[in-house]
Amino acid sequence: MKKMLAFLMTVLMLLAVMPxxxxxxxxxxxxxxxxxxxxxxxxxxxxxxxxxxxxxxxYPMIKITNVTPTSSSFSEGLKSLDxxxxxxxxxxxxxxxxxxxxxxxxxxxxxxxxxxxxxxxxNGKYYCVPSKADAPLGFFYNKAYFxxxxxxxxxxxxxxxxxxxxxxxxxTMAPMVVGAADIWHxxxxxxxxxxxxxxxxxxxFIRHLYTGERKWTEDFVANGFRKYADIYLKGYxxxxxxxxxxxxxxxxLVTGKAAMFFSGAHxxxxxxxxxxxxxxGWFPLHNENGELNMWGGPSLNGWMYSADCAADDDKLLAAKxxxxxxxxxxxxxxxxxxMSFLPVNDIQVDFGEIVNKMIATQKxxxxxxPGWNSKWGDNEIPSAFRNFSYKIAQEWATGSKTxxxxxxxxxxxxxxxxxxxxxxxxxxVVTE
Amino acid sequence: MQLRRKTKSLLIExxxxxxxxxxLRTVIFIIQTGGGKSAMQAVKTDHKAGKRTFQHxxxxxxxxxxxxxxxxxxxxxxxxxxxAMKNGLQGNGISMPGAASQLQKxxxxxxxxxxxxxxxxxxxxxxxxxxxxxALAATLGLIAAFAMFLMCFAENLGVNIxxxxxxxxxxxxxxxxxxxxxxxxxxxxxxQNIRDAAMNTDEALGKVTAKLLQDNAVPEMRVTIWxxxxxxxxxxxxxxxxxxxxxxxxxxxxxWFVVPALTLYTAFVITPAISSVYLAFTSYDGITEAxxxxxxxxxxxxxxxxxxxxxxxxxxxxIAAAFTVLVNVIALALAVAVDKVRWGRNIFRSGFxxxxxxxxxxxxxxxxxxxxxxxxxxxxxxxxxxxSSIKFIDVMPNALxxxxxxxxxxxxxxxxxxxxxxxxxISTDLLEAASIxxxxxxxxxxxxxxxxxxxxFTINLTLALINGLKIYDEIAILTDGGxxxxxxxxxxxxxxxxxxxxxxxYGTAMAVILFLxxxxxxxxxxxxxxxxxxxx
Numbered sequence: 001m002k003k004m005l006a007f008l009m010t011v012l013m014l015l016a017v018m019p020x021x022x023x024x025x026x027x028x029x030x031x032x033x034x035x036x037x038x039x040x041x042x043x044x045x046x047x048x049x050x051x052x053x054x055x056x057x058x059y060p061m062i063k064i065t066n067v068t069p070t071s072s073s074f075s076e077g078l079k080s081l082d083x084x085x086x087x088x089x090x091x092x093x094x095x096x097x098x099x100x101x102x103x104x105x106x107x108x109x110x111x112x113x114x115x116x117x118x119x120x121x122x123n124g125k126y127y128c129v130p131s132k133a134d135a136p137l138g139f140f141y142n143k144a145y146f147x148x149x150x151x152x153x154x155x156x157x158x159x160x161x162x163x164x165x166x167x168x169x170x171x172t173m174a175p176m177v178v179g180a181a182d183i184w185h186x187x188x189x190x191x192x193x194x195x196x197x198x199x200x201x202x203x204x205f206i207r208h209l210y211t212g213e214r215k216w217t218e219d220f221v222a223n224g225f226r227k228y229a230d231i232y233l234k235g236y237x238x239x240x241x242x243x244x245x246x247x248x249x250x251x252x253l254v255t256g257k258a259a260m261f262f263s264g265a266h267x268x269x270x271x272x273x274x275x276x277x278x279x280x281g282w283f284p285l286h287n288e289n290g291e292l293n294m295w296g297g298p299s300l301n302g303w304m305y306s307a308d309c310a311a312d313d314d315k316l317l318a319a320k321x322x323x324x325x326x327x328x329x330x331x332x333x334x335x336x337x338x339m340s341f342l343p344v345n346d347i348q349v350d351f352g353e354i355v356n357k358m359i360a361t362q363k364x365x366x367x368x369x370p371g372w373n374s375k376w377g378d379n380e381i382p383s384a385f386r387n388f389s390y391k392i393a394q395e396w397a398t399g400s401k402t403x404x405x406x407x408x409x410x411x412x413x414x415x416x417x418x419x420x421x422x423x424x425x426x427x428x429v430v431t432e
Numbered sequence: 433m434q435l436r437r438k439t440k441s442l443l444i445e446x447x448x449x450x451x452x453x454x455x456l457r458t459v460i461f462i463i464q465t466g467g468g469k470s471a472m473q474a475v476k477t478d479h480k481a482g483k484r485t486f487q488h489x490x491x492x493x494x495x496x497x498x499x500x501x502x503x504x505x506x507x508x509x510x511x512x513x514x515x516a517m518k519n520g521l522q523g524n525g526i527s528m529p530g531a532a533s534q535l536q537k538x539x540x541x542x543x544x545x546x547x548x549x550x551x552x553x554x555x556x557x558x559x560x561x562x563x564x565x566x567a568l569a570a571t572l573g574l575i576a577a578f579a580m581f582l583m584c585f586a587e588n589l590g591v592n593i594x595x596x597x598x599x600x601x602x603x604x605x606x607x608x609x610x611x612x613x614x615x616x617x618x619x620x621x622x623x624q625n626i627r628d629a630a631m632n633t634d635e636a637l638g639k640v641t642a643k644l645l646q647d648n649a650v651p652e653m654r655v656t657i658w659x660x661x662x663x664x665x666x667x668x669x670x671x672x673x674x675x676x677x678x679x680x681x682x683x684x685x686x687x688w689f690v691v692p693a694l695t696l697y698t699a700f701v702i703t704p705a706i707s708s709v710y711l712a713f714t715s716y717d718g719i720t721e722a723x724x725x726x727x728x729x730x731x732x733x734x735x736x737x738x739x740x741x742x743x744x745x746x747x748x749x750x751i752a753a754a755f756t757v758l759v760n761v762i763a764l765a766l767a768v769a770v771d772k773v774r775w776g777r778n779i780f781r782s783g784f785x786x787x788x789x790x791x792x793x794x795x796x797x798x799x800x801x802x803x804x805x806x807x808x809x810x811x812x813x814x815x816x817x818x819x820s821s822i823k824f825i826d827v828m829p830n831a832l833x834x835x836x837x838x839x840x841x842x843x844x845x846x847x848x849x850x851x852x853x854x855x856x857x858i859s860t861d862l863l864e865a866a867s868i869x870x871x872x873x874x875x876x877x878x879x880x881x882x883x884x885x886x887x888x889f890t891i892n893l894t895l896a897l898i899n900g901l902k903i904y905d906e907i908a909i910l911t912d913g914g915x916x917x918x919x920x921x922x923x924x925x926x927x928x929x930x931x932x933x934x935x936x937x938y939g940t941a942m943a944v945i946l947f948l949x950x951x952x953x954x955x956x957x958x959x960x961x962x963x964x965x966x967x968x
Binding site for chain 2: 073075076079080082083098099101102103104180181183238239240241242243244248252257383384387388391392394395397398400401409412413416417419420428
């Protein structure tokens, strides 16, 4: 019996060791992968370049060519590459439902999905390996200035308005800076007010727009965005915000031109880069009742590869190696800590005081919901509508349109776009 | 008999090879004589005998192309029929209308059964009826095109069909064009019906339609592209048809010289441009083939009902008008200045021309940084001078004015060079004669220089107008069309809509409108200026 047990134990041990002994499969010949990612954030570009350099060093037979254009947004850049027949092999995952419907991206290897916890699927299929969870948005502020003036972190929306008024009255610096020259940056503030005043009232607002039960011109929507526009119109935002880009806002904070800005956790690294000795704090934006409704939860952001890449064995292998490389503890930890991205698996990372506070706040929030433009299913918005809305937001901010005019234009645009895309009725959504 | 054969052989040689021989002889002759006026006149005289041949050959080629344009869609429709039959359709498979009839029956069955499926409320009735119309139009169109081809062929063989040709061609041509349009319209409707039917059936019933969709993911594209090309061919045919035959024989002969360039231009510019017109009538998102649904004039209706497009159109006109006038005034002033200046002439010329060498994107970035409200050099200088900062690109109308300023800064040098070349071409005899007659500088400029620059005005104003209507780079970088949509132009909006917002069909419809605007404005301006040139 003992011999039998000893034999079984030996077999089990050998079986356990076998995967370790097996050599990692690598492409048989040299492979070149074209790579595309969003280029709005300087720090993120740096992280990507570091990861690519490390990957190429570890796998010399694989060359990754970054084809990300310098002057277009993510969707424009990717669409332009597709239009000229150069759709990349490997990409940062965004707009996953749209590319999946177009058949441009492949289902990812189920083995890769095991690298993360609770990966979200699209129509029951996995098209991306998530690399980060949506982090909460909030205000980064100049701690020394707040301490000096005796300002406290606001606990209600009214307290927040009072704080802005007090900073404006002080006159030392602008209450806040917004990088509105970048259309996607406008989305940060838009998102918070939208969550607080639109989806708080109707969590299925987008679906109800598709079914015709709601309109953009409803009173509660107008009231929410009136509060949004007031931030600009009351002079709480640094003048010249339309010529300020996202990459400049950290320098506004550290040089004392503005007391706060509203953004995500990724800005922690940018502020520290701008001035390592700068003291800053963070607070979320509460609603009138002191309730916290935050951006967060699962997202289809991570890595994806093209259908053409998946059809080529060597390229597919190389793409899978890239994803494994990025999700390996040492690299994933570097990626998360540098960008202050929240993990999608059980990895333990020390983010530091600010990000830990953000995570704790997010956990305690009354609601956490994905960005309005990254939902899928019946709440997926038409692809053109996000930027259209942000442009309207710019016009509200500069005072060139009233809230009513803007919402009427949004409704008109919605009516046009939903002629060709309506997930509720199935128009424009291919079902297999 | 022998004489007839010989005559026929000579005719063929004359018609088919004659033009090529003649063109080669023309080239050699022009080269030998150095291309002087007398040589050109000699070529013109020499060529008169064969002046109609080029037109004949071109008509024949176009007629062949039209036949092809009708044949290709019919093959495609045939492919549809075959797919349908392989998947369980019973049919005779002899004629197109016959096959369409079978499809009609099958779809009717699908629709009947689909009605039984709970929740299906919009079954398609008469789904394949439009295909019958398409097939009928294609058949009749093919007959008309073939008739044209026969006429052209006979003409090329030397048969004199005389006065009857023009009316016959006109009737056949109109028939071809109308039938093509009927074919396109009906096929779009049919393809949409097929899709609707596929969406409304259960798994078993959807077998045929699903297979049709799978094998013909973009059916409208594959069938109607030929029809659109055929329409373009018909347009060319009409132009050739109505070219005056007694005049300009030399120019027609010389057209052979542009054939290589024209071929490349047609392949890489004209054909893609014409073929893309089709997209203007679809809901294509640019990435999903299945999104390419024919929606008739919906895109155009939406465009003309859009406040954003109205604003973009107004900005396009404002920028183009301001740019055209100002860039020419500045360029002329610079040209006159650098023409007169005695010291550092080359430095000034290079300096003014330097911004032209910078790409619009780079110029945009440079001025975006310069115009930055908080960190920009321009506001820094204003502050040093005790003035307050200006929001150059943050608010309207400053943003629009800033764009126009950057355009002038970047492009004035280009137009200056054209004026400068013309200024240096003015004979000193004329200027000296004016001086002897007692004309002062202003009078000389008004009555000698300006009239002598008429040709340059035409070129510069036309180029500036067309370029002004197409501005893109500077707007993209400087303002991104903002604040909001306030500095968007049609060109910029076309890109944003087609690529940024994934609405290729909508964007193409705008591009078609822009093309028409440029055609009308450019043509009008060019005609007016040429008249003025002659008067001067």
